[in-house]
Amino acid sequence: MVNFGDRLKELRKRSKLSQEQLAGQLGITKGMISSYETSMRMPSYRILLKIALFFNVSTDYLLGKSKNDMINISDLSEVQKALICEIINQFRMGNK
Template sequence: MIDIGTRIKDLRNARRMTQAEFAERINVTKSTVSAYENGTRFPSYDVLIRIARLFKVSTDNLLGYSEKSVVDVTGLTRKQINVIQDVVITYKRHNLLYRQMMDEDSVADRLAAMGLIDEDEADWMK
């Protein structure tokens, strides 16, 4: 499980935010952010909520209980929301396929199951 400090740092870096910028946005000092990230201090409940809102994740996500992220679609039409959902589904399928393709045994087994190669070729590919 990823600790909260690592999670905060990963989220901050993903948004190309310095510790100083992040500290200002959540109304704490840069040294406090550093302490959060290196695990010597934990954010208060109020700060935890500010961090979650800033990064648009749940507090469960920050605490390592959930990997789900939140996307605020307020103000979008139903059609726009559907497009976003379709994009998310497409990326999830892409990532799953990519992971399966990286597993050589899985690729050989799938090709054999589809009848594209015979069992001997599948064994050779493993």
């Protein structure tokens, strides 16, 4: 089973970011990124959501619950898709 730290490190390296660069993007310290990647700590719910939004993946993927790094929204109506976009935008605006 894949753990959160492994997934975070994989995504960070795929994006060619240092721990310091990712920390800056998320508004946390490099030490926090390091402790997540070594599984010494787990992020708060708020930080977990920020990481998911930053890498455009689901929290299930980050937590090892899903092998798919993308969210399938093909079965949703246009209204549902618009609502999800609105929620994501509100979250992003509230966490800047």
